[in-house]
Amino acid sequence: MKKRTLALLMVCVMLAAAFVGCTAADDGTDTPTQTNAGSDSEMINIGGLAPLTGEVALYGINVNNGVKIAVDEINAAGGVLGKQINYIAYDEKGDATEAVNAYNKLVSSDKIVALIGDVTSTPTLAVAQQAVLDNMPMITASGTAADITAVGPNVFRACFIDPYQGELMASFAANRLGAKKAAILYDTSLDYAVGLTDAFVAEAGNLGLEVVANEGYAGGDIDFKTQLTKIAASGAEVLFLPQYYEVVALIAPQAREVGFTGTLLGADGWDSVVEAMDAGNLPSIEGSYFCAQASLTSTDPVLVAFVEKYNTLYGEAPNMFAALGYDAAMIMFDSIERAGSTDSDAIIAAIAATDYAGITGHITYDEFRNPIKAAAIMTIVNGDYEFSEYYSR
């Protein structure tokens, strides 16, 4: 019995090794930035991990392409520390085990000095737990789970975490909209909503924005008129709805029905809310504001150039993940340059001291290695999305 288990285990290990081998071979060929290994001393090896196939491939491909554009740009401008960047990316298929195997290969055979990746939260967390042992400078473009950067002092990210949006919208309500009284209506069974609500309440307290109604509901509820009646009577000028678009589409018309006339605020879960509502109900969200990681419709010339370049190189429009990938790579290159060497500790210290104007907004880091950055504020005008501004606290 024991022998058989062992044999099975061996087979698994061998198969896994074989697959990693395959992946490496595949990606070696489609990574245009990788050149012959002979000139190692003239190059800085940077690792990349992204799901290029599988369910979440759309995210991974965008991030990877964004990074590749950054690599091309930096190499064309003379590279980092006078050396060219050699970007080596592996497909981890959205799987945590594959990601860790690929990471180990990047460290042992590709001798990378820093890692840009991973893309989705679960594999990123797994890789981070390995990378902390190697003190490998690492930056994820889009891993939003709060735990990721808590793994160790070497782990950073280019995107903001979910609860940050709560703080940001509270600040936006107080400073931009001049609101004095705010209300919140949130799903008490949804982590996303609870996190955003807590952050909103805390920040509102700091800013003197009074939370006059903080109402909850259970997941799956469809009728919110009772809570909304209370909110309408509370005199709140803004109502924060940290929710995904389908439920927002239920809440907003009911809010107007019970006579709430204030401004609705949301977070990135609002993306697609216009599509989730009938044209006749769109007036209920007219003039609302919500935040997003990035807006690819802003007129920032650097962003416009990036979108154009992406279109020509890859024949399709980038999404926000590509922009985050580009920024993650640029932060890494900028930090290595400032570190003055490829020493891990120096790079990590340099990333922590980042002060970089990215295409997804200006980025600095807090003590938890989460970015303090602007969010794209979107508003709804004539029943359609409109980019309003990049806003940060």
Added chain:
Amino acid sequence: MSLFSQIINGLSVGSIYALVALGYSMVYGIVKLINFAHGELIMLGAYVVYVTLMLAGMPLWICVILAVVLTAIAGMLTERLAYRRLLDAGAPRISLLITALGVSMLLQNLAQIIFGSSAKAMPSIIPSDPVNFLGTPISMVTVITILTTIVMMVALTALINKTKIGKAIRAVSEDADAAKLMGIHTGRTVAFTFAVGSALAAIAAVLYIATYRQISPFMGSMLGLKAFVAAVLGGIGSIPGAMAGGFIMGVVESLTKGYISSTMADAVVFGILIIVLLFKPTGIMGKNLSEKV
């Protein structure tokens, strides 16, 4: 915040519970079956409105009539295809219950396959702008929802008490075998009951669309469950009981959310259900029938 507007909110939700509870109650009253597929009939009615109104662009009144007729036919079909043989064979209660759950899952998954699992946006079919009523904003939808429910209840009571088919329903529900001996076509009566219950579900679906402007393949399950509780609270098998149960549940939910805690609503509703059942196991208006041996 006025108590009055919270009660109105409660009555608006309660109206829809009540209409759905009526369907549960009627079917239970006549064949002692808890028709767990009832919630899915609401969903079906809602999708009929979606197809006719949004895809085919028919006028609203035709959509409503079609929804009522087609849902009634669907209700009769489920009875004919899924329950009839079990009922005739005198199958144990549990087999019927499991079949009902099966029908419910079948309809829900069918809707997901045909229409996709994401919610569909619906237009405001009744103007929802708040109208001022004694200084309280109340929407037209709420007023129409409550009125429709009351009209339906009056009509249904008249149907049961004043018509020949109503008399047949009462007879079959009291004793199906005796009714058969008296020359009542029990099969047809049961089918008619399913049709009426399903038609009420379709009306509930129309009011649901008017109130929430969004439909999904899962919309019936939670609503069905809540309405079932309302039916039990009011006394399952009793028509005024189902109405009372629905309204009580809606108002209690609303007042709990409004004055105690917005997350305690279900706890309070179920607490009341437990207390009522402890003292009156047949529900508020349920008849205390001694078990026939």
